[in-house]
Amino acid sequence: MKKRADSWYDSSLCTRLGEDILEDIDTKGIEELRRHRLVWSGWSADETHLKLSAADLGGGAIRLLKLQSPEVLRLFFLSLLWRAAASTRPEFSDIVLLKDELEDLRVRVLNKNPGRPEDYPIQLFQLTTRGTAHNRTPLLERKPLVEDDGSHGEMITYARFYFDGLVSHIHLPRGQQIGDGYLKVCLGFQEATAVFGHEFDHSRTEENLRTMARVVMREQLVVDQPLQPIASIVRGAWPRSLANGGSKPSA
Numbered sequence: 001m002k003k004r005a006d007s008w009y010d011s012s013l014c015t016r017l018g019e020d021i022l023e024d025i026d027t028k029g030i031e032e033l034r035r036h037r038l039v040w041s042g043w044s045a046d047e048t049h050l051k052l053s054a055a056d057l058g059g060g061a062i063r064l065l066k067l068q069s070p071e072v073l074r075l076f077f078l079s080l081l082w083r084a085a086a087s088t089r090p091e092f093s094d095i096v097l098l099k100d101e102l103e104d105l106r107v108r109v110l111n112k113n114p115g116r117p118e119d120y121p122i123q124l125f126q127l128t129t130r131g132t133a134h135n136r137t138p139l140l141e142r143k144p145l146v147e148d149d150g151s152h153g154e155m156i157t158y159a160r161f162y163f164d165g166l167v168s169h170i171h172l173p174r175g176q177q178i179g180d181g182y183l184k185v186c187l188g189f190q191e192a193t194a195v196f197g198h199e200f201d202h203s204r205t206e207e208n209l210r211t212m213a214r215v216v217m218r219e220q221l222v223v224d225q226p227l228q229p230i231a232s233i234v235r236g237a238w239p240r241s242l243a244n245g246g247s248k249p250s251a
Contacts, residue, residue, distance in 0.1 A: 011084030021110065022079060029076025036065055038195065039164040040130050045158030050128040050197075061197040063126065074114040077122050077187075081159050081170050082109050082137050091137045095159055101172065113116040121178060121186040124195045132209055136162035143169075148181035162205060 033040030037050065067073065082105035084095040097105070108115055139160045144152035154176055158169040171178070171186075185194040200206055 002064075018110075021112065022083070025076055025079045025109070025112065028072050032067070032069070032072050032076075032163075033166065034180050036067070036126065037164050038065075039165055040127075040133070047129045050126070053152070054104075055168055055245055061128075063195040063197055065194040065195050066209075067188070070193060071101065071114050073121060074117060074120075074129045074188055075109070075112060077161070077168050078120060079109045080104055080138070080161055082106055083162075084159070091121050094137070096140065097172070098174070100175075109170065117186060117188040118183060119173070121171040121173070121183055121189075123169040123171075123186050124193065125169070126197050127165040127200045127203060127205060129198040130165070131200045131203075131206060133164070134209065136205070136208060138162075141251050145176070145178060146182050150191050153179075153220070165200075167205070 001216070028191045030039075035042055043050065081095070082102070084092040085097040085102050087104070097178050114120075118245075140157065140162055142155045142157050144156055145156050147153045155174055157174065159167045159172070161170070185196075187193050213227045
């Protein structure tokens with residue numbers, strides 16, 4: 001049996017003043033996400049597919065989003081990164097930062113100043129169809145930088161956060177040079193921020209849920225006890241897919 005909290009809140013992380021600062025950052029950030037319909041909770045109750053006008057689309061699955069105050073969202077995401085790295089909760093154990101990075105983020109959050117966007121470039125990926133509601137613990141991963149000529153360059157570390165249909169990649173340059181072409185698609189670098197869209201079906205997010213459900217169900221077969229509620233929910237969403245072992249995600 002495993003016990004995990006159902007939220008990311010860490011009551012031992014801050015003083016009362018610190019909690020007030022984080023609450024203000026969260027309130028403004030979530031309002032901004034919902035205002036621009038970047039998260040499912042900003043959609044209408046009966047909306048299953050994000051409906052956008054032609055003016056909102058930049059070609060293909062890229063959405064061009066004009067933000068009046070991109071620093072509000074940048075500060076929100078940097079605060080998530082600081083909280084994950086500073087927390088001792090097991091859900092955040094994958095997010096390990098350098099000592100200087102952790103202190104730098106703490107000061108930015110304390111002063112409510114995200115600083116220059118190139119210090120921690122942020123990319124956004126939105127699920128454009130509604131899927132199973134859940135949270136995902138953050139991960140520290142690596143991917144190649146895309147050079148201005150389209151070729152792949154050095155590997156760069158980033159923190160991946162998922163919640164409510166939105167994925168963010170918060171980059172940790174650590175002295176690496178990032179080309180202008182790559183930075184142009186990051187949050188707050190241009191008048192319009194590029195948001196990359198993916199449908200929930202065949203997405204990495206869906207595959208994560210499938211994998212989790214398969215693991216939990218295998219564990220339940222070992223001991224004589226009822227199926228855990230989360231596994232029942234996910235199995236109900238994809239009974240045939242799970243029975244066949246699932247399918248490989250395309251994005």
